[in-house]
Amino acid sequence: xxxxxxxxxxxxxxxxxxxxxxxxxxxxxxxxxxxxxxxxxxxxxxxxxxxxxxxxxxxxxxxxxxxxxxxxxxxxxxxxxxxxxxxxxxxxxxxxxxxxxxxxxxxxxxxxxxxxxxxxxxxxxxxxxxxxxxxxxxxxxxxxxxxxxxxxxxxxxxxxxxxxxxxxxxxxxxxxxxxxxxxxxxxxxxxxxxxxxxxxxxxxxxxxxxxxxxxxxxxxxxxxxxxxxxxxxxxxxxxxxxxxxxxx
Numbered sequence: 416x417x418x419x420x421x422x423x424x425x426x427x428x429x430x431x432x433x434x435x436x437x438x439x440x441x442x443x444x445x446x447x448x449x450x451x452x453x454x455x456x457x458x459x460x461x462x463x464x465x466x467x468x469x470x471x472x473x474x475x476x477x478x479x480x481x482x483x484x485x486x487x488x489x490x491x492x493x494x495x496x497x498x499x500x501x502x503x504x505x506x507x508x509x510x511x512x513x514x515x516x517x518x519x520x521x522x523x524x525x526x527x528x529x530x531x532x533x534x535x536x537x538x539x540x541x542x543x544x545x546x547x548x549x550x551x552x553x554x555x556x557x558x559x560x561x562x563x564x565x566x567x568x569x570x571x572x573x574x575x576x577x578x579x580x581x582x583x584x585x586x587x588x589x590x591x592x593x594x595x596x597x598x599x600x601x602x603x604x605x606x607x608x609x610x611x612x613x614x615x616x617x618x619x620x621x622x623x624x625x626x627x628x629x630x631x632x633x634x635x636x637x638x639x640x641x642x643x644x645x646x647x648x649x650x651x652x653x654x655x656x657x658x659x660x661x662x663x
Contacts, residue, residue, distance in 0.1 A: 418446070419652045421513060422486050425452040426477060428495025428520070429583040430555070431638075432459020435494075435576075439640045442648035451489075453480040455497075457552070458581050465550030465582060470590035474503055481508065490514040492651060494640065495614065496587065498622070499523055502594045505602065515603045516651055519614050519637055522605075522622035523592035530588040545585040552582035563613035567636035576641055600626045606633055606650060613637040 423443055425436045436452040443450035456463035456472045463472070477500060481489075490513050493501045498520025505512050521529055530538065544553045555563070557577050565573035605623035607616050607630050614622075614637065623630045633650060635643040 419490060419513070420447050422449045422451065422489035423651060424477075424481065424486060424489045424491050425450060425640075426491075426493045426497035426500060427452070427455065427458065428493075428497050430458070430553070430560075430580045431494070432461075432579065432581060434459055434579050435638065435640050438644035439648050439651075442645050443652070446648065446652055448652065451480070451484055451486060453477065457550070457584055459579075465548075465552045465584045468584035468586060470499065470587045473587060474500055477504055478507060481511075487511060488513055490516060490651065492516045492518060493520050494518045495520055495637065496529065496583070499529060499587065499590070499592065501603075502592070502596050502599050505599045506594060512599075512602060515599050517603065517605045517622070517626070518639065518647070519606065519608045519611050519619055520622065521614070522596050522625045524625055525593065525595050526591050528589055528591050533588070541585060541588070548582060550582060550584065551586065552584045554580070554582040564638045565636065565641070566612050567610050567642045568638070572641070576638070596625050597627055600628055603628050604631060605629075606631050606639075606647075608633055608635045608637055608639050610634065610636040 427435050433452040433454045440450040454461040456476050457465040457468040488511050491501055498517050501515050505515050541553050545551050560577050561573050565576055603626045605628050607619040609616055609632050620630055633639050633643055633646055639647045
């Protein structure tokens with residue numbers, strides 16, 4: 416089995432930040448790779464006012480990070496909400512992409528919006544939380560985050576992770592996708608988290624079908640990077656890139 420040995424760009428999902436990839440970054444380094452994980456606008460330590468965060472600003476920030484870090488060729492990884500960024504980032508950097516990995520991530524057909532795909536019973540909750548927040552953002556209470564994100568972490572780890580979450584701007588949920596996701600299908604892989612209670616396995620298999628790619632699985636909850644970092648890192652590197660000159 417070939418193993419990738421190049422750069423890997425890791426994009427976090429909603430309410431998360433670069434911090435969630437810390438253990439995966441260590442595992443990638445041990446495997447001889449160079450991992451990169453930015454805070455997207457308004458997330459983690461990024462100071463961008465959340466009321467101003469849009470899909471376009473997230474896309475611009477990811478592109479600026481690629482350029483500022485001098486990343487020439489890389490595997491692009493997106494978790495959860497970050498899945499909506501992957502087709503456009505891949506299209507913008509066609510000569511640099513060695514693979515695209517969706518990890519329990521949204522996949523939008525052209526014209527679809529995230530708000531149209533989330534569980535219908537959650538929509539009123541998201542709208543209520545955003546309307547009550549000056550930054551038009553959603554911050555789940557601990558019990559909901561524990562159930563949806565951290566169900567396979569112990570209580571101490573779940574509490575520690577929750578303390579690092581930040582409110583998620585709602586505007587990106589209303590941005591219609593501009594590209595057909597099948598445009599990156601030939602480069603793509605989709606990882607389903609078997610214990611996921613945020614984007615359940617059946618939902619994620621439907622997203623993988625939009626890419627027309629087979630499904631791979633990891634025995635983890637939604638935040639596999641927290642509960643199974645070594646296994647996740649191994650899966651991210653399992654297959655070589657499209658061109659085989661950077662494989663061990």
